[in-house]
Amino acid sequence: MMQIIGISLCGLLLTVLLRDYNKTISLIVVMATAVIIFVSVAHNLSGIFGYISKISSGAEGTAEYIKLMMKVLGITLISQFVSDMCRDAGENSLANQTETSVKIIVVLMVLPLFESVLNIITGLLE
Amino acid sequence: MKKFITTIIILMVIQLCVPFTVFADDDIDKNEYINSLNSYDLSSFNELDSDTYDFLESAGFLDFDYENLINLSFDDLKNEFISILKGAVETPFKAMLVILVFIILSSFFKSMKSSVFDEELSSMYSTVSALVISVVLLMKLKSTIALSCSTISVCSDFMFAFVPAFCAIVAASGSAVSAFSTNSLLLALAQILNYISKNIFIPLSNAFLAVGICSGIRSELNLGGIMSFFKKNITTAISVCAAGFVSILSIKTAVASRADAIGLRSIRFAINSVVPVIGSAISEGLLSIQSYSSLIRTSVGVVGIIAVLLVFLPAIIEVALWRLFLNLSVIVSETFCDSSVSSVIKAFCDALLIMNVVLILSMVTTIISIGILVAARGSV
Numbered sequence: 001m002m003q004i005i006g007i008s009l010c011g012l013l014l015t016v017l018l019r020d021y022n023k024t025i026s027l028i029v030v031m032a033t034a035v036i037i038f039v040s041v042a043h044n045l046s047g048i049f050g051y052i053s054k055i056s057s058g059a060e061g062t063a064e065y066i067k068l069m070m071k072v073l074g075i076t077l078i079s080q081f082v083s084d085m086c087r088d089a090g091e092n093s094l095a096n097q098t099e100t101s102v103k104i105i106v107v108l109m110v111l112p113l114f115e116s117v118l119n120i121i122t123g124l125l126e
Numbered sequence: 127m128k129k130f131i132t133t134i135i136i137l138m139v140i141q142l143c144v145p146f147t148v149f150a151d152d153d154i155d156k157n158e159y160i161n162s163l164n165s166y167d168l169s170s171f172n173e174l175d176s177d178t179y180d181f182l183e184s185a186g187f188l189d190f191d192y193e194n195l196i197n198l199s200f201d202d203l204k205n206e207f208i209s210i211l212k213g214a215v216e217t218p219f220k221a222m223l224v225i226l227v228f229i230i231l232s233s234f235f236k237s238m239k240s241s242v243f244d245e246e247l248s249s250m251y252s253t254v255s256a257l258v259i260s261v262v263l264l265m266k267l268k269s270t271i272a273l274s275c276s277t278i279s280v281c282s283d284f285m286f287a288f289v290p291a292f293c294a295i296v297a298a299s300g301s302a303v304s305a306f307s308t309n310s311l312l313l314a315l316a317q318i319l320n321y322i323s324k325n326i327f328i329p330l331s332n333a334f335l336a337v338g339i340c341s342g343i344r345s346e347l348n349l350g351g352i353m354s355f356f357k358k359n360i361t362t363a364i365s366v367c368a369a370g371f372v373s374i375l376s377i378k379t380a381v382a383s384r385a386d387a388i389g390l391r392s393i394r395f396a397i398n399s400v401v402p403v404i405g406s407a408i409s410e411g412l413l414s415i416q417s418y419s420s421l422i423r424t425s426v427g428v429v430g431i432i433a434v435l436l437v438f439l440p441a442i443i444e445v446a447l448w449r450l451f452l453n454l455s456v457i458v459s460e461t462f463c464d465s466s467v468s469s470v471i472k473a474f475c476d477a478l479l480i481m482n483v484v485l486i487l488s489m490v491t492t493i494i495s496i497g498i499l500v501a502a503r504g505s506v
Contacts, residue, residue: 052231062227065228065261066231069228069231069254069255103250106250106254110257116261116264117257117260121264121335121336
């Protein structure tokens, strides 16, 4: 925790100092700080996901759905991270484009679920 | 005169002082009983599902021997009920646990909303959660819905197999015009209700479930109006059918003893509270239903009713347990303020409520039909 706070404060000081001299370098520092923070926390995520997978293995036939939910969560987290950085750099159209692309990817991922819901519902109606 | 009265009083006193025990004649003519049984058409029992048939066979009920029926103990019934309950509780309970895991996961991920997700990505994630829960529930619930549909179908076939026998009985009685009176009307109404349940109410409840899932997955669709329209009209239609059936039943048994009504009051109250939608109609007509059940004096009728109960009970108990566990899941999802998930689960609860009501209605009408058929046979 202290490590993250330290990286964050250092990044902030550097950005504030460099902003007046070179905006490009300042932006690169922000991006580098964000990536370092994310990477330093990312190894904990695998522990959380492993624990959730372990819990879900008790409920038969649901492991794949929980895996799907976690994939969707991971994709949305990363895309949010990227689109926020794009917005910080003043590239709103790029941020929107990233979000749209992510939505398309998520829809593609959950399409089999839509198909199975439709199949079960039509099966019920028959 | 005085002597005569004194003699009578002395005789009465002597009679009181010397008690003696008498027994009813227990030497029932078995041949006469078997001949009586042979006059029934028992082919309809072949229409029963394998589980019910196996139980009836193992208990010796399919011999229609009155001794087997008399020997039926409370423990036998209790054990059978517990085995049905054990079989029915497993799937809904496991499904509830899975749903709770998903609700907790979903709310945990949604708690990041303020810091990580923007509104659009959060909405997308809710949709995925609702979709996953729908798929998991549908997969687990598929067998229960199939069981409910097949139960009504089996009972419909079971009763249709009785109808030719009823027509033959009416023809044999030689009074076709008078015989096709209230009893025939009731039997026809029961058959129509079973037919409507099988072909209209159950498909409609499935359609209602489908709309409910769509509404839960995408709350922006505003399908609430259609949902409430569906639910209101289906429950009204079922209530009207139940009320119509019970009214005709009550006309037939209007002269039934009112003294029995006092004894039935607590049962009526219990039915009114426990049975949803048609509880009031059934509790109001309970006296009539009881009068009809008193007509069933033969072992064929009793075995028929046990068969109907065994066919319907697993489905009714399973659906009721599903409703109980899903309602608990709704409470948990509302605690976590997960509206999309709770609306999907509520749609399932509403569809199961309709299914439960249809099953109870079919069970009551089928039991009364058996009463009419067996009573008609006894009148020839």
